[in-house]
Amino acid sequence: MSELREIAMKSKAWPFDEARKLLKRFKKGTPEKGYVLFETGYGPSGLPHIGTFGEVARTAMIQHAFTVLSDIPTKLVSFSDDLDGMRKVPGNVPQQEMMEEHLQKPLTDVPDPFGTHDSFGAHNNAMLRRFLDTFGFEYEFYSSTEYYRSGAFDQVLLRAVEKYDEIMAVMLESLRAERAQTYSIFLPISPKSGRVLYVPMKSVNAVDGTITFDDEDGEETTLPVTGGNVKLQWKPDFGARWAALGVDFEMYGKDHSTNTHIYDKICRILGAPAPAHYFYEMFLDEKGEKISKSKGNGVSIDEWLTYASAESLSYFMYQKPNTAKRMHFDVIPKAVDEYHQQLRAYVDQEPAQQLNNPVYHIHKGDVPQSDMVVPFAMLLNLASVSSAETKDAMWGFINKYAPDASPEANPVMDEAAGFAVRYYHDFVKPTKVFRTPSDQERAALTDLMAGLKDVDVAKAMIDKKNADMGKEPADLSAYALDNGDDLQALVFAVGKNHGFENLRDWFQAIYEVLLGASQGPRFGGFAALYGVDETIALIESGLKGELLA
Template sequence: MTTASRDALELTPEVMEAAAESKAWPFEEARKIVKRYEGTSFPDTVLFETGYGPSGLPHIGTFGEVARTSMVRHAFRVLTEDRIKTKILCFSDDMDGLRKVPDNVPNKEMLRTHLGKPLTKVPDPFSNEYPSFGAANNARLRAFLDQFGFEYEFASSTEYYASGRFDEMLLTMLERYDAVMDIMLPSLREERAQTYSPFLPIHPKTGVVMQVPLEERKVDAGTIVWRDPDNGELFETAVTGGHCKLQWKPDWAMRWAALGVDYEMSGKDLIDSVKLAAQICTALGKKPPEGFNYELFLDENGQKISKSKGNGLTIDEWLSYAPTESLSLYMFQKPKAAKKLYFDVIPRAVDEYYTFLSAYDRQDWKNRLGNPVWHIHDGTPPAMALPVPFALLLNLVSASNAQNTDVLWGFISRYAPGVTPQTHPELDRLTGYALRYFEDFVKPSKAFRAPDDVEREALAGINDALAALPADADGEAIQNAILDVARSNERYQDHKRKSPNGGPGVSVAFFQMLYQVLLGQERGPRFGSFAALYGIAETRALITAALDGEL
């Protein structure tokens, strides 16, 4: 792959005009923030927030929220000509009590002895490297965000509570307790409403986050009085200084109010919670942030991915088989549509990324600002050319039984003279991904089938057609030769489609047959392109092996 860097994005009149009219969703979201301050001045810093619950390992949904928020932030910077200071705050709710032991962590028995305690008071189950479970998971999140190059500031709920940064707003919530309860109680089941309090004191003896009703509120003293349900002992706890935290919906609202959050997105499953938090934020005397609700990611069975269950893809798993930009693309596309997030989506995401990248230089500014790569790369996508798509590499691995990148490069260099790992390092990186993906996901599911009599006739015809072509025929010539064979076979004629000469088109079943019989797969890329890359002689040998029952 050839790569060339671009200069920093210049906010020319042409770019600004395109930005003002862009229908890309990050610009639509950024306009909400511009409108928020219409008729008044912007604050010193426009604050974008994304929340994270460190009760389990970070997953792709968490990464997606930061990636998408970063895209909105960049769109806002363009709309305001980068005159307004902005910041993304990645906030970890690490003061939450450990309610259950996650399925995908070690030392479960040890963790069970610490149920109910704040995550930053629960020992690290992975090693002794970090002081707590919360700190260990926070480090994992930060390591990935740093690796990806996100520009953000990390915030710990425990640190913010303990340092007093929330004290003023906590006292305001204590003062306006009744208004908060009027908002929350109608949303609760009757049984829970009987004992609900937005304040959760930390037990001074056990360290557990207590969910108990209040005996008394002392607004002037800034304290709450509550009773231990096990032994009836009475305690008076300050709501400030980290001695007490809030239930998560009031906590969310308090954070918005205390920090002046301007924008935060969240999953569709939190729509009702966002409404409640917005009402509480208003009751605290502050304006709730702008934002939108994205659809959830699903695993291969259509179930919501969960950090505690560990279903769906993890960040590390995706990045074992594909470049990070492909993951960013998947986050950009249709954020309000539910999408399955499992291994099958990776190859398409990789090829779509490079397709968008190759189209960028041919586009005007209106279309560039709608191109995902503009948002993925903050307006300066690299100039690249990819001579071989990822899907073709996968099929090359499948057909050649390649065990290393050297074998693949033998085919690639013949197909594209002058293309080497040194001239195209990104393509070299993709060959490694292709080998790993094939070994782990394609190879175990390969299932060749023998051709029937009609299919044998078609394959023999293809073999003869390929024999008549020059050895260096390109993918288009090979594809046309194969299509001519298919059109002459009644089974594969599609009379709803038309060929260039007006005759019947070719049924999709023809290409399904080629991949099932020759590669043991259900689908693949354009067969002519594959044969050009693999080689005409090699493709004919593959057909002969299939006809002889040797695959």
């Protein structure tokens, strides 16, 4: 066993933990089909949302962890339930009236309201595949419509006819009495209207593989279950799909967890072992409501990529999958900076620590180095105080702070500068609220300005702070007004010297008076980036009340 595999066997990272559980199922080696199948499901009743990405990203992380632990080949499949009937018109698509005319028809038979694809289902499938391709996932795309209509599911459907009573018994246990009276595992597709019908069966014939029911007009109709004439209800469909494809692992949201025993039983009835599962907590919008494809609430994939990198989104998805996540725009800057913190930490970590680092799983072990010489949160504040309109304006400040950096040498930093300008104008600028300082804050800001103007004054302030705290004088021989750490020491000393018992109140005052926000960057580093002279001018404007306008 390789050294890496030995370390991975003991790693506490959740992808390795899940991969180890899955590996126990294959003690005899490679399964008969030749690979371990990881599946993710997609319901194309609405546009793909960020939760869909999270499901695929996390599954891919477990898949990679499995390949580290084992030489058994793997495959990742993204399966679209596009033969489902459109039960309601999503609120975030055009041509609502036209869409209403096609309710209950399979999504691949509903015209595309955007006019770019053969059907609404095809449009949403294309959206799914585009973003999976954008993130570089290695996957195969399977369509429910194709599998039902091509005959690929015929064998499992005929098996479902044979086992109809047994599967119905599983389902009836979970249904209310009223629903049970009309329930059938089969949903025929009307040969007249083309709609997916929720109707009771008059008979199910296991000999010739047909079902008989009354169509919408009341006419008794018999259809073969094969060839795309019927589809399975969604719970039986889960189990049947697992059986037909030989799925070994599927991850899904916690809202499915109460139905898992049903899916598993049906899969076993149809002759296949149930796959391993992993449940993740739900994605919520800023109001704490579950993200919905039809509502389009929460942050979309395209919106995240408008303001931050794909890698930062993957980092967000890696963190605590068993904890509900609020998907709103405020989480983006934090995710960006934490991702780059992990990149920088990875370089100096021992192998065991590296395998526990999120970036190892995001990049499948091929981890790049960070070229972010300035944190994203600081870039946002720089964009704010400089009223930057383009990333080129940002580089004028960045180069003061890091003369060797450039858009060519630091492409990720260059991209982040553009993201910061965009994010600032769309989210920060509209919410900025400046205030005037209190008497205590005004005196402290005046002293801070004096220390920024004269290095000797700054040193004296730091010495006073140390003396008042009973500390030995610091060695300030190398103190400089262009060093972020030294400037931070000055800010800290001024707060202490002016009696701020909780220095958090002092820093909050700086942010609210000078930046128009209640939170902000490490101010010493920000002053070094923005420029000492520029910071002095900013403080003067804040003291005069000019920023209030």
